[in-house]
Amino acid sequence: MKLLGSTTSPYVRRLRLWLGGIDYDFVALNIFEGEGRETLKRNNPAQKVPLLLDGEQAVYDSRVIFRYLSQKFDRPALSWDQENTLTVIDAANDTLVSLLLLARSGVATDQQALFFTLQHERIERTLSFLEQQVGAGLFEQWDYPAICLFCLLDWVLLRELFDFSACPNLERFRNLHLNQDRVAETDPRNG
Template sequence: MHLYGSDTSPYARRIRMFAHYHKLDLPYTCLDIFAQDDRQTMVEHNPTRKIPFLTDGELNIADSGLIMRYLTEQKQLNEMTWWQANQLVQIDACNDSFVELLICKRSEFDTSEDRLFFNLQNERVTALLGYLNEQCVKDVFLESSYLKISLYCLLDWILFRDLYDLQNFDELLAFHQTQSNLPGVTQTDPRHS
């Protein structure tokens, strides 16, 4: 098995931290998806043209959630409950909206404009951060290593990219501080890439 991603991707980081957390030997290659050779590697293994992706022999797995499920099955780790899996959907939706907004900003769009796409993304992130602020303190949330890691990676990426002021989300800020000692946090910190 081999993982490919970017050091600044919160989706790649969560898989790398998941491997650290469970002491999995998972070789990793950082790709610059805008460099021709690395982009070609990505396209060959992942038609969605996204990172991360995992290769295992002839098998290519093209999504962080599926990679986690594959590693969980291969290494016989505890699976998430349906409630926990639903919380992951909320984290992913929030993360996806932030990615879309960041790409728009880098494309020199003003994402504060009153435009349907921007309005929907901004509404979604605010609602989801509020929702996750309530869920992250529940024992059933904290029992899942992958949920903790995924939310930590989202929050740390928001702070790293200065994407949103989290000051009104006390539980999320406390969660970020508490989980900053998770295995792999230091080794995968995007600030050191």
């Protein structure tokens, strides 16, 4: 079984953190150029990572990969509330990835235009919702939603995309989990 992805992607890292005790190979790709991009294009028409190859079966998208592996290894499915939490985490993450790519493409993302207003509003809303949920004690277990939240927050800090001074619970949550299994070895700052 092979998990293909970039070392910086929070969607890839969540699976690498969760996949303890399961035998697989991690294949690190540069998804934007060269051989890594060719491998991505050959294996996933959606051209996104993560991507799982299990024998002849390819599986795209971290949520679907999580579901596939949960079934394969007889691990519990997420509850509907956990699914909703994951949707909020993914909404924040997708929006921040899009804004980062736009900024890297030379687009001013602070302009007064409907598209940007909607994205900034979504980031504020999703992160303040997650701040409240952490404060209410809903992320006490180191389970898949908590792993996904950690990966989002650590990636946001890496990319310097958000000022966490208004979200002390999120900052505390991220710092609390720095010593969890595989967090250091999957940290893109460590090469």
